[in-house]
Amino acid sequence: MVLDSLLSIIIWLIILSNLSLCFLVYFKNHRNPVYLNLSLIAFLSSTWAAGLYFYQHSLFLSSDTWLRIVYSNVVLLVGSLFSFSFIFPLTDNKTKYILFPFIFYSLTGVFFFYTIIFTNLFLAAVNMEQNIPQQVLGPIYPFFGAWATLVCGWAAFNFYHSYRKSTGLQKLQLKYLFFGVFLFSLIPIILDIFYPIVLNNSNYIWFSPVSSIFLVGFTTYAIIRHRLMDIRIALKGIIEYVLTTILVSIAISSGTIIFWTLSKQPIKVEILYLILGISFVLTLLFSRIISLAKNISSKLFFQSVYDYQKTLKELSASLSLYLEMPKLVDIIIDVLMNTMRLSRVAVLINDFQSKHYKIEKTIGFDEYNGISLVKDNFLTTYLEIHPQVIVLDELRSVIEETPDPNEKDRLEQLYEHMIHIEAALIVPVVNTKRVISLLVLGNKLSGDPYSVQDIDLLHIIASQASIAIENARLYQEVEDLNQNLQLKIAGATNELQKKNRDLESAYQDLKVLDKLKDDFVSVVSHELRTPMTAIRSYVWMALKRADIPLSEKLQKYLSRTLVSTERLINLVNDMLNVSRLEAGRIELHPQAFSIWNLVNDVLVDIAPKAKDKDIEINVFKFPVPSVYADSNKVREVLLNLISNALKFTPNDGIIDINFAVNGSMIVTSIKDSGVGLSRDDIPRLFQRFGRLDNSYVAAATSGGTGLGLYISKSLVKLMGGEIWATSEGIGTGSTFSFTLPIATQAQVFAPKPEENLTLTQAEIQSQPTIL
Amino acid sequence: MFCAIHNKMENQTKKILIVEDDQFLREFYEELLTAEGYTIDSAAEGETGLQKIQQGGFNLILLDIMLPKKDGLQILRDLKVSPPKVANGPIIVLTNLGNDTIINQAFTLGATGYLIKSALNPDEVLTEIHSALAKK
Numbered sequence: 001m002v003l004d005s006l007l008s009i010i011i012w013l014i015i016l017s018n019l020s021l022c023f024l025v026y027f028k029n030h031r032n033p034v035y036l037n038l039s040l041i042a043f044l045s046s047t048w049a050a051g052l053y054f055y056q057h058s059l060f061l062s063s064d065t066w067l068r069i070v071y072s073n074v075v076l077l078v079g080s081l082f083s084f085s086f087i088f089p090l091t092d093n094k095t096k097y098i099l100f101p102f103i104f105y106s107l108t109g110v111f112f113f114y115t116i117i118f119t120n121l122f123l124a125a126v127n128m129e130q131n132i133p134q135q136v137l138g139p140i141y142p143f144f145g146a147w148a149t150l151v152c153g154w155a156a157f158n159f160y161h162s163y164r165k166s167t168g169l170q171k172l173q174l175k176y177l178f179f180g181v182f183l184f185s186l187i188p189i190i191l192d193i194f195y196p197i198v199l200n201n202s203n204y205i206w207f208s209p210v211s212s213i214f215l216v217g218f219t220t221y222a223i224i225r226h227r228l229m230d231i232r233i234a235l236k237g238i239i240e241y242v243l244t245t246i247l248v249s250i251a252i253s254s255g256t257i258i259f260w261t262l263s264k265q266p267i268k269v270e271i272l273y274l275i276l277g278i279s280f281v282l283t284l285l286f287s288r289i290i291s292l293a294k295n296i297s298s299k300l301f302f303q304s305v306y307d308y309q310k311t312l313k314e315l316s317a318s319l320s321l322y323l324e325m326p327k328l329v330d331i332i333i334d335v336l337m338n339t340m341r342l343s344r345v346a347v348l349i350n351d352f353q354s355k356h357y358k359i360e361k362t363i364g365f366d367e368y369n370g371i372s373l374v375k376d377n378f379l380t381t382y383l384e385i386h387p388q389v390i391v392l393d394e395l396r397s398v399i400e401e402t403p404d405p406n407e408k409d410r411l412e413q414l415y416e417h418m419i420h421i422e423a424a425l426i427v428p429v430v431n432t433k434r435v436i437s438l439l440v441l442g443n444k445l446s447g448d449p450y451s452v453q454d455i456d457l458l459h460i461i462a463s464q465a466s467i468a469i470e471n472a473r474l475y476q477e478v479e480d481l482n483q484n485l486q487l488k489i490a491g492a493t494n495e496l497q498k499k500n501r502d503l504e505s506a507y508q509d510l511k512v513l514d515k516l517k518d519d520f521v522s523v524v525s526h527e528l529r530t531p532m533t534a535i536r537s538y539v540w541m542a543l544k545r546a547d548i549p550l551s552e553k554l555q556k557y558l559s560r561t562l563v564s565t566e567r568l569i570n571l572v573n574d575m576l577n578v579s580r581l582e583a584g585r586i587e588l589h590p591q592a593f594s595i596w597n598l599v600n601d602v603l604v605d606i607a608p609k610a611k612d613k614d615i616e617i618n619v620f621k622f623p624v625p626s627v628y629a630d631s632n633k634v635r636e637v638l639l640n641l642i643s644n645a646l647k648f649t650p651n652d653g654i655i656d657i658n659f660a661v662n663g664s665m666i667v668t669s670i671k672d673s674g675v676g677l678s679r680d681d682i683p684r685l686f687q688r689f690g691r692l693d694n695s696y697v698a699a700a701t702s703g704g705t706g707l708g709l710y711i712s713k714s715l716v717k718l719m720g721g722e723i724w725a726t727s728e729g730i731g732t733g734s735t736f737s738f739t740l741p742i743a744t745q746a747q748v749f750a751p752k753p754e755e756n757l758t759l760t761q762a763e764i765q766s767q768p769t770i771l
Numbered sequence: 772m773f774c775a776i777h778n779k780m781e782n783q784t785k786k787i788l789i790v791e792d793d794q795f796l797r798e799f800y801e802e803l804l805t806a807e808g809y810t811i812d813s814a815a816e817g818e819t820g821l822q823k824i825q826q827g828g829f830n831l832i833l834l835d836i837m838l839p840k841k842d843g844l845q846i847l848r849d850l851k852v853s854p855p856k857v858a859n860g861p862i863i864v865l866t867n868l869g870n871d872t873i874i875n876q877a878f879t880l881g882a883t884g885y886l887i888k889s890a891l892n893p894d895e896v897l898t899e900i901h902s903a904l905a906k907k
Contacts, residue, residue: 569889569890
């Protein structure tokens, strides 16, 4: 009876567990076919167990009906296991082979269904013996047994096959599954197939669902958890429990039986079962009971029962969260105070820059007191040599064992100090052999001495703290450097900005000046030249118009006026040119052209003046390649040089114009038979207002400004050439030469820009006129 | 002495417009060219100048750049937008500015030639004007 009750309890536990696992899995993910299938297995296992219970106790329906229901359930359960072995884990290969097994199972399943429900071939009858149903099995049953074994074996094989092929988490999951299937199949095979068929004993069939808890339990654990314990550890845990339970139960029951035997009392089986049940439950709960007792007793006796690992785990976690020194020190002090229940703590940090310790935080110590420990370097040096915790209680014996008398003295002093400030422990925090911090601990609140475990724990805390503190220290250094850098950068930026502003304002000033200069130049250009042009025009008309009679005197005066005006105009023009040249405001429009043509062009303009002085100008015909330069500017240079030649050559003179090729340049030379140049004259020629000593007479009549050569030189240089003058001496004439670059092929064939029509070029394009 | 190169009679059919703000220069050109036999009209500032050009019928226009009310370049721009009713001959720009940019602009806007007033003596001015008229 008791056994029966016990077993019933177990069975119902199984039913409920399976059901809960079914719901757990279903609600975890009911869209996933694997989960669906697993919850189906769990469900069918629970209905199997329930069905068998109802069968055994003949509740609600007849046992016969129940048994048929149960066997149909088994067919389905086997099928669900079978399908699970195909769909877990999901790989492509399996889907191809699913068709044949599916057909096989369907056909055989349906066959068995039919025989179970509609015939007596499977289950012949159910007889009631003493209110306990006994099944009488039909001829088909052994085949069913074989079939069930085959299908379960096939499923197991599938799992094994997948297990071999898988890796990592899946492999572990399949190990659990495999085990589960193995146990699940083994027990029913023994209780439902072997016993009934071979031993003709069907008494235990209703207990076989117990095996389902293995399959369902293992599989659910494997599928639901993401991180599985190694199965050996899981099995180990289970076996420990089971063995302990069995051993304790056996011990207790043996003890009871011996007691009864010795005391000649009858063995009451029911009481035995009761004792077994209680011992079973107690064993299960045993470890829980012990930790409960420990907690109560430690609370009663103030013992600092701390969990080593837990403390350290929390400490490392907290220490790694922060980089700021104050926060870290807070954490260290918290841990020390709380785990060891101390009265006083101080944390001293060694500042390497100032070579002094700084009290980062104290609780319970006077600031002065803590620092007094490290007044000199003794403690630091000593600890660097002996990196141990200094325990006041042990210091006496350390002092006695110290050979060096100096050290002994110092240690004595230290001893006195520690007593004076009520410090019990000094823990060095060391990093790469330097003491970076000291933890000074007072006595425990409980008054107990520090135990070996305490010192060990302190060592570990110290090493963890050393990393954290060093990090904080380095971080602080980096922060300081950073700040420093930022300040410097800000300073430098400010200076740069200031300089920039200065530059900017200087630039603005320059721009204003430049504009003023431009305005000045424009004004001079226009305003000055307008009245000059008027003067010249009217004087010219007065002189040249045939219908105005003039006396000789008037003629002379007006002539001189005209000449002077011309000079003035030329001077203003030249000065404007110079100003523009120096400001770099001359725009060059270079192109390829023939210098020979240009020279002849210029000569046309010059012709009247040459004729006046009867000077012969010869241009040597020379196959000159094109030059690449601004033709207008070259024209100016030629005008200047040829006019000069005319000016300084007396009547009946000769001017020869020659060309030559020199490397990549064309040399144009203007040779005159004029007054010539002395060696002293030559350097001053191309300077501004460089006049020749004996040239005033010529200058007065020809209107030179002294700027002509300077302008010519500047222009030639702008165009990439050189200009120079040579002379054999006074009276032998002079030669002025300049070079211009030869045009490249590309420049020759470049499209010519629209030519600025200068005066004479326009003339060339028109019909020839005779002057 | 200057030579009358072209037949004065021929010249009478030619009309020249002078747009120049400086009175002395303007009257100088008027005298100079009338003596050559040309028919002269003149304007002393930009707006009148523009009006006269737009009326058209001139064989040559001498256009100063620096003018009050409207400068020479603006006149050229306006002419591009609204051309003269009757066509004119070439436009020669007069200036004392030797500024390349301005001269280039003048050409882009339709001027045919330019004279730097202070650079030329009246002879040369006449030559230029004769050739410009003959070019047509």
